[in-house]
Amino acid sequence: MKKKVINDPVYGFIKLQGDLIFEVIEHPFFQRLRRIKQLGIADYVYPGALHTRFHHALGASHLMKITLDSLREKGHDITEVEYESTILAILLHDIGHGPLSHALEYTLLSGVKHERISSLLIHRLNKELNGRLSTTIQIFEGSYHKNFLHQLVSSQLDIDRLDYLNRDSFFTGVTEGTVGAERIIKMFDVVGNQLVVEEKGIYSVENFLNSRRLMYWQVYFHKTSISAEAIIIQAIKRAKELLSTGYQVYVTKALEPFFKREITEQCFIDELTLLEAFTKLDDNDIWACIKDWQYSGDRVLNLLSNALLDRRLFKTIIFSEAPDQDQQDNLRCDIERKLGFEPGESKYLCVSGVISNEAYVSTKNNIMILNKNGSLQDIADASDLPNIKSLSKIVKKYYLCHFKVK
Amino acid sequence: MKKKVINDPVYGFIKLQGDLIFEVIEHPFFQRLRRIKQLGIADYVYPGALHTRFHHALGASHLMKITLDSLREKGHDITEVEYESTILAILLHDIGHGPLSHALEYTLLSGVKHERISSLLIHRLNKELNGRLSTTIQIFEGSYHKNFLHQLVSSQLDIDRLDYLNRDSFFTGVTEGTVGAERIIKMFDVVGNQLVVEEKGIYSVENFLNSRRLMYWQVYFHKTSISAEAIIIQAIKRAKELLSTGYQVYVTKALEPFFKREITEQCFIDELTLLEAFTKLDDNDIWACIKDWQYSGDRVLNLLSNALLDRRLFKTIIFSEAPDQDQQDNLRCDIERKLGFEPGESKYLCVSGVISNEAYVSTKNNIMILNKNGSLQDIADASDLPNIKSLSKIVKKYYLCHFKVK
Amino acid sequence: MKKKVINDPVYGFIKLQGDLIFEVIEHPFFQRLRRIKQLGIADYVYPGALHTRFHHALGASHLMKITLDSLREKGHDITEVEYESTILAILLHDIGHGPLSHALEYTLLSGVKHERISSLLIHRLNKELNGRLSTTIQIFEGSYHKNFLHQLVSSQLDIDRLDYLNRDSFFTGVTEGTVGAERIIKMFDVVGNQLVVEEKGIYSVENFLNSRRLMYWQVYFHKTSISAEAIIIQAIKRAKELLSTGYQVYVTKALEPFFKREITEQCFIDELTLLEAFTKLDDNDIWACIKDWQYSGDRVLNLLSNALLDRRLFKTIIFSEAPDQDQQDNLRCDIERKLGFEPGESKYLCVSGVISNEAYVSTKNNIMILNKNGSLQDIADASDLPNIKSLSKIVKKYYLCHFKVK
C-alpha cells in the first residue's frame, strides 16, 4: 500500500496511506492546489501567511484520520470504504478553488461558488477513476446515509474549519486563533447518525467559535487585506472591460477562456472543455497578468497593478453603518479632478462594500451537545454558555477603499 | 548594573536588570517562591503543570518591561523610578502566597488573603532595603497618582493575568488558553492616568476574557483538581483538629506556628515574628506532612494521605443547582456504615462546595476602550462585542466530593 | 479496554490504552514517579525544568507506540504481547529512580544503580500481577529473543533518550537540544533482530548525538547544577555522619531505613521489606530534611541547608586538567581559618570531582546504519559523517566546588 509522509510544521509528521489517496494526491488537479494560496493576499499583512490549499487539504486529511480512528474506538462502525472515502472527501473539498479565491470568486466567474466546481471536479475525477469516488461524492454532497461523515467534512464545526483556523493562526502568527482541535476531536461522538460533541467539550467549542470570529476580524477582514483584494478585483474588472471594447490587454493562456465572456454555472455544463480549462488556473495566472499590466497603456490598469506590486494600497475606511453615497461620490470627484481621470475610470479607484461575520448560525445545522444524561441540546442553549447566543448575531461592517490622492 | 538572563520556555530569553531588582530576586523571600507551584496540584490532571510562582513572577516582570517600553514609546512619561518600581511591584505581587494556595488560602490562615500578606512582606522588605520600595508599595497598593501603573499590576486586564494565562496554558498543554499578550500590550495606552486599550485591540481583549473563562473550567476548576484539593484541605483540617485534642500529629517545624492556633490578620500585626515564620513556608511543608501522615494511627488522616499519594482521589460530582443536603447525608451514612467511620470522621470524607466564575466584572474597574475618535467606552458596550455582556454573568457550579466506597 | 488520554505540552495528546498498562499507571509504585523530578535541581538554572519521571515515562511510552506501529507497517511481526510488553518496559524503565537521582544515586545507596532497582521492582510488580510482566522483564533485561525490542528500551539510540532530550529541551528552553524524534522513529528498521537506522536518517542520528552532547554541557553538567547537587550530597553525607555519632538529626520516616546504615544491593536481596521501603521515597523526603536542617544545631548542616534554600550556592570552578590537590587544601584552610570550621567540617564545604561526556561509545552496541544496498555499517564509519568518530572521544572535566568566603 502506497503512503506519503509529509513534514507539516503545524502537526509534525503527517502520514497518508492507501493507493487511491496516493493516486488522488499525485493527480494534476490536486497538485494544482500547490499554486493556490489559502489566504490569497493576506501576506500583505502577515508575511508568513503563504500556505496553500494543498497544505490545508493534507492537514485536514490528517485530522480526519485521527477523528475517524477516535470514533471507531468509541464503537462506531465505519467501514474501510467509508473511512477512505471520508478522507478523500476532505482531501478534495477545496479542489474547486480558483486563483485568489475568495477574492476573485465572484469576479472571475459569474456567481459560481467554489463548492459547485469542487463537486463538478470530483465527478470528473470519479469517471477517470472508474467510480472509485462514488462514496466520496455522496459524503461530500451530503447524500450518504451516515450523515455525520458529511458533517465532518462540512458543517459549523467541521474538520475543514479546525484545520484552517489552526493553520492560518500558525502561519500568520496570530496565536489567539489557535483552537483545541485535538481536544474537540476527542469529544466528537455520533448519535443517530448525527455528529455531536460530548458535554465536557463545550468550552473548547465555545473557544473555537470565538477564535473563528477573531480570525475573521483580525485576518480575513483585515483592512489591508480588504484594500489589496479590492485592487485586484478592480484590475480584473478593468481588464475585462478593456477587452470587451477591443483594447489589447495581456492575459495568460489559461485565463483567456474566462476573460472573453461571462462564465456561469450553465457554461460548465454546456461546454465540457471549460472545466478542464479551469484546472489550468492558479494564482500565478493573476500575478502574471498584474506584472504585465504594470506596463499597460491604460492608466487605470497601470495604476492598479503598480499599486499592488509596490504595495501602495488603497486607503480603507471602516464604518459600522453604511456610509453615505455622497462620501464615495466626493472621493471619486477628487480623484477625477486632481488626477484627471474620467468617471468611467474613477469608479475603479474608489469602491465600497460590506463585510459580515456570523460566528454561529443558530437557525440551522446547529452544533449539538451530548449531555451526560444522554440528551441532546443545541450549544446555544447550553446553560453555561450565555454568550453563544450573542455569537449568533450577524455583525456587519461597511468599507470604502480608495486611491490616496496626495 | 547587575542583570539576570533567564531561559524561559514561554518567552525565550528574559532579561531583568538593575541592582535593586537583582537584590530582590536574590532575597530569600523571593527565592522561596521557587518552592511554591503556580497551580498547586493541577499536575494531577496536567502532568506538565509544575511551574512555580517564581517563574510566573519573572515572566510577568518581563511582560511589564515590554509594556512600559511601549508606553514610553507612545510618549507617556514614565520616570526611571516609576519604571523600576512597577517592575518590582509585579515581581513581588505574589510574594505573600503560602503553600498550595489557593487551595489552602482559607485553611491554613483564618481569612487572610495572600494579597494582604504580600503587602505586609513588601513593607517588611522595604525596611530592610531602606525605603527603596516606597514607590513600589504605592503602585502595588493603588495609592500612586499614576493609577495606570497600579492597573498594570492589578486590574481586570493586568500583566499578572496575561502572564499566568499564557504560562498555565503552556505548561498544561491547553493551547486554547493562549492569549495574545504581545498584541494586547502593544494596544495599551493611557488616558488621564487610566489604562485603556486601543479600539483595534478589542478582539484580543475579548479573546483574553474567553481564554480566562476557559482556563477556569478546563484547568483551575477541573473535577480532579477539586477532588485533590478537597483531600488536602480535609487532611489539614483533620490534623488541626487532632492536635487541638492533644493527639500526636507530625507537622514540619515551619508549619508549627500555624497549626497550634487560628491565625488571623490581627496576629500578623500583633506578633512580628509571625510574618518571618510565614516566609519559611512552602509546598514542601505540606508534602512532608502528607508523607508522614500516611503512617498515622488516625484512620482519617491515614486514608486521606494515602489517597493523595497513590492518587485514589475522591469521586467528584458537579451540579448546576445546589444539591440536596440529603444526598451528602446519604453518602456520609454510607461511608460510616460500610467502612465503620464515626460521624465526626465521615465529614472529612464527603464534602461539598461551590465554584463560581465571572469572566468579566462589569460593575467596577471596567476595561476601557479608546475609540479612534478619542472617546472612551466600557468594553462591554463596544458595539461589535455582544457577548462581553454575557461574560459578565456569574456562572456558579456546585460540587460534592466523597471517598469512593467500593 | 481502559485507556488514558494525557495532555502533554511536548507532543499534544498522548493516548495509552490496555487494561494492564492502565493498571500499572495507577499503581502506587508508578504514581510515586510524579514526585521525582527528571532533572533533580536543574530548575536552579532553568526555572521551567520541573518535569517528572512520571511525565517522561508517559512520553516515552507514547513514542514507543508510534515506533512499534511504524515497524509493524514496515512488515515486521510484533505480536500483541510483544507490543504491550515493550510499551510496559519503557513505562517502567525508570521505576527504580530514587529521590534526586542522579545526584543522590551513589549517596543514598552504596553503589546500587537505579537500573538494578528498576529490575527488582518490575519483578516485584510481576508477582503482584500474576506473571503478566514476564515478557516485559525479558525485554527490559535484554534476554528476549527479539533483541531490537530491548534496544528500543535501552541502547545508544533508544526511545528513552529520544524522549528525555526533547522533553528536557522543551522544559529548560534550550531549544538547540531538540532532536528529530519522529523522523528517527520513521527511519528505524530491523535486520536480523537488531535495530538499525535507514541510511537517509544518518543526519538526524548525528544531530541526535550532537544534541545529547550539548545538553550534557549546557544542562546536565551546568556549573550551577553541579554546585547545587554538591551541596545536597554533602548535606546528606553530613547528616549520615552525625547520625552515626549519635547526634540527633531529623530524617523523614521514609528515609530512616536508608540513613541508619549503608545499603548495598545485597541488602535488598536479604531484606524483602527494604524494597517496599524504597517505594516510599521521593524528592519530598529530601526537601523535608533540608527544610528541617535549616534549624539544625550543627553548623555544617545548617549552612548547607540554608545555602540551598536561599540559593547562595557554592562557587564552582571547572578545569580541563585535574586541579592540584593544593588548591583544594588552600580553599579548605581558608574556610577553616576565616569561618572557624574544623577540618572534619570543612571537607563538606569544599569538594572536587570529575564529569565526563562520551557522546558516542564506538566500542560496543554501535548504532548500525542500513545502507540502500542492504549492507550494515557502524554510523561512525558512514562516509558522510567524519565527525561521529570524534564524538566517541571521552571529554573529561574537573570541578572544584566551595563555599564562598567573603
Place this chain on the structure above:
Amino acid sequence: MKKKVINDPVYGFIKLQGDLIFEVIEHPFFQRLRRIKQLGIADYVYPGALHTRFHHALGASHLMKITLDSLREKGHDITEVEYESTILAILLHDIGHGPLSHALEYTLLSGVKHERISSLLIHRLNKELNGRLSTTIQIFEGSYHKNFLHQLVSSQLDIDRLDYLNRDSFFTGVTEGTVGAERIIKMFDVVGNQLVVEEKGIYSVENFLNSRRLMYWQVYFHKTSISAEAIIIQAIKRAKELLSTGYQVYVTKALEPFFKREITEQCFIDELTLLEAFTKLDDNDIWACIKDWQYSGDRVLNLLSNALLDRRLFKTIIFSEAPDQDQQDNLRCDIERKLGFEPGESKYLCVSGVISNEAYVSTKNNIMILNKNGSLQDIADASDLPNIKSLSKIVKKYYLCHFKVK
C-alpha cells in the same frame, strides 16, 4: 519616528523603527522581495516552505537589533548611525536575489553573483536617498573600520545564517535545524574590532554548524529539490536556445532583456537600464513562463513544464564518487530510443552535477572564541570540540537527474 510592527510566527512581534528603515522597506526594490521565495522550490518537498526573502530580511533585521543592543550593553560603542546602518545592511543584504535563486543564479545571468547585484542596487538606492546609505555600503562591503559590523552581516557566523536556519527550520518543519540564535547573540562580543564568541557559547556554535550541515543535506540538497531545480534550469536553457534559433517562445516582459542575450557583470555597468530591469524580476516571471510553456510546440519545453506543474519530476540518483560518463550516455540513449528524442533534445532530459557542503571553512574568516583568560582561539582548536575540525572537511556528492522512461 516611523515604525513597523510585524507579526512573525518565528519570533512573535518584530518592531522596526526609524524613518530611513521605514523608507527602505516601503521602496519597490524591497517590496519585490515579497515575491521571491527564500527556498525556491523546496515546497515540492516541504509544503510549508513558502517563506520569502522579504520575511527573512525583516527577521534578520530584528535579530540584528537585539545583537546591537546586547553589544552596546556590554560596553561597546556603537553610534546611532552605525546602529541604523548595520540594520539597513542586513535588511538589504539579499536585495540582489533574482527569481528562484540560487537555482537560477547561474542560468539567468552569466556568472553574476547575487551579492554583486545587491551591492549595485544598494549603491543605486543610495543615490536616490542622497547618500544616506553610505555607511551601510561600507558595512555591507567590509570597508568600514569597525569590521565586526560587517561580520555580523556576512561571515561564517552571521545574523543572516542565524535567521535563515531558524526560519527554514520553522517553515519546513525540520525541527532539528533550530539553532540557539538568542543564546549565540548573547555570547557575541568584540575584541579589537573583530566579532568573537564567549567561551561558554561554544556548544551553541557547534550546534549551529551541525544544524547548518544538516539543513544542507536534509533540505537545500534534498533529492527532490535537486530534481525540480534541474527541470527549471533545463527549461530556461531550452527556451533560451529556442529563442536564439528564432523559434517563438513566450517570455514575460520583465524577463525579455535577460533572454535575448547573455548578461554578464559588465553589462550591468555598461547599460544603466539593465539594473532597473532586474528589479522587475521575481518568481512570478518564471512561473508565468512555465505555465505558458506547458502549451509549447517544442516537445522538450512542453515536457519539462508539464513535469514541473504536475510534479512528475526527474528521477535523481546520488553518488559519493563521480559517476561514469557511460551511465549518463546510456540514459540519454534510452530516452532517445524509447521516446524518439534527438540528441540535441535529450541532453535537457538527463543532466548531472555535483553538490558540496563545507560546514566550516577553517582556512579563513574563522570563528574566534574568547576564552575566560582573555585569549582568542579558532573554534576548530577549542579543546572540547574535536569534531569541529572534521566539520571543515568538504563533503562532495554527485547526482544524475533524468526523465523517467516507463
